[in-house]
Amino acid sequence: MDNPGVRRKAPLLFRAICIWLALELAIAFIGPLCIPKSQYLSWYLGSKTLMATRKFLVGNAVLVPDKVAGWRNKPNVAIRNWVTDAQGCRFAHQQLGLAKKPMRIMMLGSSMVNGGTGVRNDQTISAYLEDDQVEVLNFGTMMYSMDQCLLRYRAELYKYGARELIVGIESGPTDGLKNLYVPFRMRDEANMPYLKPRFEFSGGSLKLVPVDPELQLTGVPQCRELLEFLGKHDDFYPHFSDYCRTGFSPLAASCQFLTYKALSLSGYFLPEKGRNDLLLALMDQMVKEARKHGAGVVFVMLPVQADLDRRGVHRFLPDVYARTLRTIRARNFVVVDGRRALLSSNEPASQLLSEDGIHYRPAANKVIANALRTIVKTRYLKETEGP
Amino acid sequence: MVNIPVICLIFVLLVFPFYWRLTRLGQNLWLIATSLALYGWIDWRFPCLLLFSALVSFSCGNKIAAASSPKQRKAWLLGALSINLGLLGYLKYVNFFVGSFVALTNSVGWHVSAASVHVLLPVGISFFTFQSLTYPLDLYLGRAKERVPFITFITYVTFLPKLFAGPIARAGEFSEALSHKRQFRIEDLQEGCTRFLTGYFKKIIIADNLAAYLVNPVIADPNSYSTGAVWAAMFGYAVQVYADFSGYSSMAIGSAKVLGLTIPENFNFPFLAVNFSDFWRRWHITMSTFFRDYVYFPLGGSRKGRARASINVIATMVVCGLWHGAAWTFVTFGLIHGLYLAMNQWTKHISDFKGRYRQLRVILSWSCTQVLICLSMVPFFSVSLAAAVVYLRALFGSPGSLSIPSQTAALFCFLAFFFDHFYGWLLAHRPGFEKRYITVQATAYASIIILSYLFTPDKPNPFIYFQF
Numbered sequence: 001m002d003n004p005g006v007r008r009k010a011p012l013l014f015r016a017i018c019i020w021l022a023l024e025l026a027i028a029f030i031g032p033l034c035i036p037k038s039q040y041l042s043w044y045l046g047s048k049t050l051m052a053t054r055k056f057l058v059g060n061a062v063l064v065p066d067k068v069a070g071w072r073n074k075p076n077v078a079i080r081n082w083v084t085d086a087q088g089c090r091f092a093h094q095q096l097g098l099a100k101k102p103m104r105i106m107m108l109g110s111s112m113v114n115g116g117t118g119v120r121n122d123q124t125i126s127a128y129l130e131d132d133q134v135e136v137l138n139f140g141t142m143m144y145s146m147d148q149c150l151l152r153y154r155a156e157l158y159k160y161g162a163r164e165l166i167v168g169i170e171s172g173p174t175d176g177l178k179n180l181y182v183p184f185r186m187r188d189e190a191n192m193p194y195l196k197p198r199f200e201f202s203g204g205s206l207k208l209v210p211v212d213p214e215l216q217l218t219g220v221p222q223c224r225e226l227l228e229f230l231g232k233h234d235d236f237y238p239h240f241s242d243y244c245r246t247g248f249s250p251l252a253a254s255c256q257f258l259t260y261k262a263l264s265l266s267g268y269f270l271p272e273k274g275r276n277d278l279l280l281a282l283m284d285q286m287v288k289e290a291r292k293h294g295a296g297v298v299f300v301m302l303p304v305q306a307d308l309d310r311r312g313v314h315r316f317l318p319d320v321y322a323r324t325l326r327t328i329r330a331r332n333f334v335v336v337d338g339r340r341a342l343l344s345s346n347e348p349a350s351q352l353l354s355e356d357g358i359h360y361r362p363a364a365n366k367v368i369a370n371a372l373r374t375i376v377k378t379r380y381l382k383e384t385e386g387p
Numbered sequence: 388m389v390n391i392p393v394i395c396l397i398f399v400l401l402v403f404p405f406y407w408r409l410t411r412l413g414q415n416l417w418l419i420a421t422s423l424a425l426y427g428w429i430d431w432r433f434p435c436l437l438l439f440s441a442l443v444s445f446s447c448g449n450k451i452a453a454a455s456s457p458k459q460r461k462a463w464l465l466g467a468l469s470i471n472l473g474l475l476g477y478l479k480y481v482n483f484f485v486g487s488f489v490a491l492t493n494s495v496g497w498h499v500s501a502a503s504v505h506v507l508l509p510v511g512i513s514f515f516t517f518q519s520l521t522y523p524l525d526l527y528l529g530r531a532k533e534r535v536p537f538i539t540f541i542t543y544v545t546f547l548p549k550l551f552a553g554p555i556a557r558a559g560e561f562s563e564a565l566s567h568k569r570q571f572r573i574e575d576l577q578e579g580c581t582r583f584l585t586g587y588f589k590k591i592i593i594a595d596n597l598a599a600y601l602v603n604p605v606i607a608d609p610n611s612y613s614t615g616a617v618w619a620a621m622f623g624y625a626v627q628v629y630a631d632f633s634g635y636s637s638m639a640i641g642s643a644k645v646l647g648l649t650i651p652e653n654f655n656f657p658f659l660a661v662n663f664s665d666f667w668r669r670w671h672i673t674m675s676t677f678f679r680d681y682v683y684f685p686l687g688g689s690r691k692g693r694a695r696a697s698i699n700v701i702a703t704m705v706v707c708g709l710w711h712g713a714a715w716t717f718v719t720f721g722l723i724h725g726l727y728l729a730m731n732q733w734t735k736h737i738s739d740f741k742g743r744y745r746q747l748r749v750i751l752s753w754s755c756t757q758v759l760i761c762l763s764m765v766p767f768f769s770v771s772l773a774a775a776v777v778y779l780r781a782l783f784g785s786p787g788s789l790s791i792p793s794q795t796a797a798l799f800c801f802l803a804f805f806f807d808h809f810y811g812w813l814l815a816h817r818p819g820f821e822k823r824y825i826t827v828q829a830t831a832y833a834s835i836i837i838l839s840y841l842f843t844p845d846k847p848n849p850f851i852y853f854q855f
Contacts, residue, residue, distance in 0.1 A: 016833050
């Protein structure tokens with residue numbers, strides 16, 4: 001471009017490129033000096049997310065603010081497939097404790113555990129797991145990660161006296177553990193602009209970073225204090241600060257996009273050491289808490305489309321699901337391999353997974369429930385028979 | 388959905404690096420291979436139909452050129468027309484004619500039922516059929532004298548940027564450019580890039596935003612919106628179609644220019660037209676000249692008196708309407724424009740803008756023309772004639788009270804459209820303007836890059852002319 005021929009023969013192209021590059025630089029470096037962060041946050045979130053925040057804070061969403069875990073299922077909701085009872089539990093039974101079954105199980109985890117909105121209550125894992133002997137309380141909550149399951153159980157769910165806890169783990173389980181403000185990790189998830197607590201893991205001990213969503217989210221996007229707090233504790237805050245620089249011009253955004261892709265790809269190949277430490281510490285803590293209340297814990301790994309169908313580009317990438325499973329098993333946790341169960345069912349992937357490639361169809365929920373039943377019943381029998 | 392800007396961009400990026408090192412034949416073969424590969428990427432059967440249509444036109448054209456008697460020439464032309472138009476008619480219009488026949492028989496009391504025929508409709512079939520037909524037609528009508536080499540002809544027909552929605556280049560003109568080795572010129576790159584960028588801006592920013600924030604919601608339910616909103620949506624649709632189609636044409640012209648090829652212009656700021664003839668000289672130019680040369684003139688044009696000329700122009704425009712799509716709404720659109728043009732012929736003597744109050748008469752004529760053109764868009768965008776009537780009623784007193792879904796976005800789009808046409812006016816009235824104010828123009832293009840990134844709607848609207 002520095003060729004004088006170009007400048008002379010194609011002056012318009014030459015100057016347009018120069019001005020474009022100058023604009024890119026101005027937007028990236030001068031913009032953040034002049035425009036307040038709250039304005040950037042408003043653009044980053046968009047009107048749909050801001051509206052979802054307001055709905056959440058006034059209690060008009062299917063999830064309501066919770067000081068312990070950030071959010072929880074709203075009790076007594078019935079919207080199409082999604083029905084919760086007075087405890088916010090996605091029930092299959094008529095009324096809690098009414099049947100007086102000998103064994104009570106509690107399920108914790110994300111929407112993969114509670115079934116999501118694509119299936120009815122009687123098509124969830126918990127419903128298929130219930131029988132004459134077993135009552136299942138499904139406390140799976142949208143986008144819950146291990147830290148939130150632990151906090152909810154520790155604070156209140158232990159009171160239900162479940163003999164066994166089943167905790168779902170997704171194949172990429174650590175991202176949510178390092179995140180506080182969901183939009184910073186998943187900007188497209190406009191319906192869930194929520195705030196969650198997290199644990200920081202250093203020197204072998206867990207330190208809780210608590211949140212108060214009702215207080216901290218009020219006023220978003222005018223929330224300087226929240227942004228400062230997130231800047232300190234949310235590992236995904238750089239997504240937002242990068243957006244302030246690179247989110248408004250195509251060249252910078254493309255470079256940023258490629259950088260993120262390269263980083264995410266490198267995550268597959270970098271050494272494993274320490275990657276799952278926080279998750280393992282939380283699982284360990286979960287087992288300890290449950291034991292304190294006389295319960296056992298069964299973890300269940302729940303694969304998504306990319307874990308089940310390892311064709312195409314996935315063939316060339318390391319199998320994160322298997323790697324995580326290996327790490328968990330090495331620590332002697334009781335863990336059910338959801339992928340093996342689903343693959344051995346010989347059902348086609350289209351029958352198992354819904355269109356989003358994440359949530360399960362009833363057939364998959366049934367398979368997972370069967371796999372869990374065997375292990376849970378064996379453990380129950382062992383306990384009741386005694387030494 | 389086929390993402391044409393991306394396909395055009397991939398096409399140029401694939402062709403460009405190797406293109407300049409190849410010989411003339413190599414360049415043409417490379418263009419054919421890339422075009423067919425990308426066209427086949429949408430559906431592998433599409434290139435087969437495209438090649439079939441091209442081979443028929445090529446063979447018949449050569450037979451016409453070699454024929455010794457007018458009878459033979461006519462027979463080969465009819466062969467080319469019947470096979471190509473038969474294929475187009477079957478794939479595109481079979482359901483329309485069967486449906487219309489069933490409706491007609493039912494209305495007179497004969498109850499006939501017929502199932503719809505599920506046929507594969509290749510993207511851009513109307514465009515590539517017409518393009519390949521220009522070869523036998525030009526040879527028959529004596530517009531072209533020489534045969535075109537086979538590879539050159541296939542390159543012309545398959546050239547991807549103009550394959551989906553034109554411009555409808557003539558075989559002779561385009562093949563001329565393909566018969567020489569193309570050399571890289573930075574001036575072509577500049578022109579190609581700026582044209583592509585302008586086209587992208589028109590399509591993505593003006594057309595898609597107007598569709599999302601004004602046109603689509605109002606057209607879907609005109610009776611819920613206020614009368615003002617219904618009028619705004621009608622004007623918005625006219626602008627949307629223009630921005631959508633001229634945007635696509637600009638991208639096609641720009642992509643070809645980068646590769647050293649020139650495709651004819653398709654639009655010339657049609658909203659500056661002061662009468663209907665002027666409008667059709669500015670709107671979808673390659674199609675209107677196609678119909679003028681191959682339908683209107685063979686029918687006799689204006690040589691056989693004013694009354695016959697009016698009948699000819701109405702017939703031509705009805706065929707043109709039908710070409711747009713197999714529906715009575717498009718036939719009505721064609722009929723309306725036929726009547727407009729006939730009216731134009733009869734009032735030529737009072738609309739020559741000579742004498743007193745010239746400026747005032749120009750402005751009056753311009754406003755009437757534009758309003759009537761926008762009104763003719765109502766059947767064009769309506770799903771049925773009944774829906775068109777509902778919309779027309781809403782224009783003259785809608786029961787609804789909703790306002791435009793996003794006034795700011797709509798205003799921004801209209802403003803961008805205004806600047807586009809103001810630029811056109813400057814080009815027409817200030818000669819040499821494009822060579823001055825280079826920095827201002829460069830700033831405008833740089834801003835277009837940023838704005839196109841910032842205001843791309845979440846869900847792009849498919850190209851309107853794809854359905855044709």
